[in-house]
Amino acid sequence: MSKEQNTTGNITPPNKDLETLKNNFPNCFEKNGEFNFEKFKKQLSKNEINFSKESYGMDWLGKSYARLLATDETTTLLKADEKFNQKDENKNSENLLIKGDNLEVLKHLSNAYYEKIKMIYIDPPYNTGSDGFVYADDRKFTVEELQELSGVSEERAKRILDFTQSKSNSHSAWLTFMYPRLYIAEQLLKEDGVIFVSIDDNEVAQLKILLDDVFGEDNFQGHIHWRRRHNQPNDKTKMIGLVAEHILVYSKNKEAYKQSGVGKLELTGSFSNPDSDPKGDWASKPWKTGSDQGGSIYQITTPTGKILDEEWMGEEKTFKEHLEDGRIYFPDKGNGAPRKKYYRFERENEGQSATNWWNHDKFGHNQEANNHMTSLFGGVKNIFSNPKPIKLIRNLIYLANLNNRDTVLDFFAGSGTTGDAIMLLNAEDNGNRKFILAQLPELIDPKSNKPAYEFVKNELKIETPTIFEITKERLIRASKKIQEENIDKPTKSKKIKCEGCGEDGEHCHSCKGEHTLKTEASKKKDLSNQDLGFKVFETMPIWEDYNFESEELDAKQMQLFDESKLTKEDIKALLVTWKTYDGILLTETLQERDLNGYTAHYSNEKLYLTDKGFKTKNLKQLLEKIDSDKDFNPNTIIAFGYHFESKNLREISENIKSYANKKSIDIDFITRY
Ligand SMILES: C[S@@+](CC[C@H](N)C(=O)[O-])C[C@H]1O[C@@H](n2cnc3c(N)ncnc32)[C@H](O)[C@@H]1O
Known part of the structure; x- marks a missing residue:
């Protein structure tokens, strides 16, 4: 029989720590696969590693729960916005905008984008007390479940559940929110990658220690102080007026970053050659x-x-x-x-080497960013609170020292400044940097954010306005502006x-x-090779009656789940989710392969059989095609269990195993539910 996987509701980020332990300390694992910490300690003590009880570290109420969140299963599938993605400007794009809670998004990306991201920039909620941050979590654990899963006492489990379910904005709640996201982010970074995290005074102390924990203190590259306000605040009740905020910078691996070249800042000054100096601009x-x-x-x-x-x-x-x-x-x-x-x-x-003091004139300020947004949105003011200035982000991009085709990830996209900055920079220097942005469809409050609410409702004709619509529209408008203005850096002429x-x-x-x-207006540049589009994906809840918490696929579950309710769209989402899980990039399309009347999907040596009605004649064609088609070399065939009868699955499995294909490909057959 084939291997069985309950993958649809069971996508978890790879746990590389466990892998490392298994490879290096196999004798510390019990027969049932459990890790024996006492044995491990003994072995390390032999090597003179001291396990003293007092050590320096960070603990907070919810840390073990946060660890659990980092590695537990997804509750969503990923689906494509096909209509948008098929538009001319987007169909070949390798940029992504993903709608959804970024913890889910990161988990979906964790296989296909494992160590593929050169730079991460995030600007998370600062937890100022008035920025609307509250801990929101729809995972429903009982006290007993939490005790068992995260190994905490009953009393601690109760207190954790209390804050996760009570819209808390304590430091503990904020850290519990940030930890799992940073944990997966670290896995996505390339060895020579860097992460920049914006923050203000409220959580900077907590964030520094949290980042030390996730990235290692050794990888701390610096703390940038950015003056975000160009004017002098005049609040007489405040002892110290706030004009600056912080950007904490960490490398994934400081040696690898150094080796790939330390980034330098954008050159200041406009270079030109008005007197035809032979030495150039x-x-x-x-x-x-x-x-x-x-x-x-x-x-x-x-x-x-x-x-x-x-x-x-x-x-x-x-x-x-x-x-x-x-x-x-x-x-x-x-x-x-x-x-x-x-x-x-x-x-x-x-x-120009960077320092940790970034002034507003060179790196932009809030007002400048607001003005940019107002101009992009045809004069509508305050469409987004506190966007970052483009100048700030482009200098961070310089610091990260991106190579051609490197990708930048921003999973708190907000108004989409990171995407805008990348498109602009590429248009200026013919670069080919890519972006992946994630943004929650956070509801826009019609009272506190009237301009944004009315714009999305009246201009974009969206019934329930969310911030995601602002992100998407900003990117569309930024791309249009670049094409219209055709911005060029000063040239010799x-x-x-x-x-x-x-x-x-x-x-x-x-x-x-x-x-x-x-x-002076310079001559228009050819932008036809520029990627000025993007593809949109979104997370969607796994089908309603799908019992994804069940550990085993027993007959009862099979009966509970009524697959006849699945639509074509659901199956498409399944394909997007599975291919990403199997390491295929979201921007790579699955090709349709006709197997004598049955449509299968193929990419990167993976073949997906998700439709109903797979018959012996289709199997025959499949085996023949492997022999005859040089571009068809599946090493894994994955069938959607609910659309196959068990005798069907047995037939496929046995034939694949017994058939000696001419290419000698060793094919794995997997049934997924
Ligand atoms: C401070 S803003 C980012 C601003 C952005 N840097 C810019 O220049 O526009 C933070 C954004 O993160 C979004 N956000 C908050 N929680 C999120 C989550 N769990 N998943 C995805 N986005 C989230 C908020 O909706 C908000 O738009």
Whole structure:
């Protein structure tokens, strides 16, 4: 008989820790597969590893429950939005937007995207008390079940269930929410991958220790302080006004990250070549420095013979060398303050190393992000609270040092800034970065968020407005904008002029830096090879009467489940869920294979038989096709048990086993329920 799997309601992330233990300490496992911790301790003590009782770590009410959540089964299937995905702009896209609770989404991704993600950025609820975070969990455990599953005392189990079911926003509740998500996120990162987590003062202390726990303290790369407000807060009741927030940065494996190259920040300054300098594009840097900068003080005589009567700092010798080298530039026809030219190639070679202080002028601020959203949404203000600025995200992308075709995951997508930033960056530098975003269909409150509610209801004609609709619409609009504006970085032929005084150059003397810069429209870039679309998937509850909690597929369960209620759409969802479970990317399509009148689905050497009506003639065709079709090499055949009679399954299993196919493929036959 074939192998049986109850996979439909039993998708769990791979437990690599257990695998490692099994491989290295097989003698610490009992016959029934249970791990014997006492034996393990003894063995390690032999190697002089000290198990002292007092150690440093993080504990909170719900930690064992959080561990359970990280590894327990999914309660959903994944389905595709076929209509949307078949649109011209999306059909070949490798970007993804997934609707659903991100814990479910991450579990679905955990096999196919295992160690495939180069960068994760998340901006989770900050638990400020007013941001609406409450612990919501529809898993219903009894005290006894929880005791058994997570090994806690009755009293502790009661207290855990109390907070998981009482809409708590305690630190414990927040940590219980974050832990399982971070646990799976860590598995998705490539060895040289990095994760960035935004947070504010409320949970930064908890988050740091939690991340140390999940990623290892050794992988802590830094704590970025980002000034998110450009203006000065003026709340007289506050001792310390809030203008900054935090981004904690961890690598998956610091050595691998270092080896693949430490990311550098985006170059500041607009490079151009207005004077056809043979050394190429350049930008200017003011020569003048403040009197506290050190160096010697000297007078400067401009090309028009004017002696500048300010104090000029720096080495005079360097100034003269640069002057001779043509690197000193006087923007206002020779009269004004000198500037030093610095060349693009030099800066690119040298790169700009990041520090942990990110100011709002270079990395963007809240207001800038709000303005961007307002302009994307045709003037509708406050459509999303606290989106992140594009500049912030694109600099994080630079830091992560993505290679071509690398993927960025953001599983608290919000307004979709991460997707927007990636499409923009790709359009500018012909890159090919991919994104995967996940967003909960969180209901929009018509009272507290009227503009968003009305926009989704009236413009998008969606009966029950959710934040997911904002995410999706933002990505559609961002893509359109990129195509319309065809943004290009300054090129050699491009000049930069100050709108205030009309001077060339990045900074101009007359305006003393208070100018706005206007870039001349550059010629349109060919964006036809750019991936400016995305595919949409969503989680859906497993069919109502499907007994996915049953451990064994007994006759009773078979009877309980009425498969005749399954629709075509349900079967399609089953296929999407199974293929992802089997390691096939969501963006890879299953091909239909005709087996003499029976349609099977095939990809990556997996063949799925989900329809009813599989007969001997179809089996015959299947075996023949393996021999004759060079592009058909299934090493696993998976049948949906409810659509096959048991004699049918036996026939397939026996024939597959006994038939010596010409390609000598060793085929596994699995029946799934
Ligand atoms: C602070 S916002 C992210 C903002 C985003 N960085 C931006 O620039 O727009 C957090 C988002 O996470 C979403 N969210 C909260 N819990 C979630 C969950 N369990 N699964 C998926 N999304 C969730 C919220 O709906 C909210 O939109």
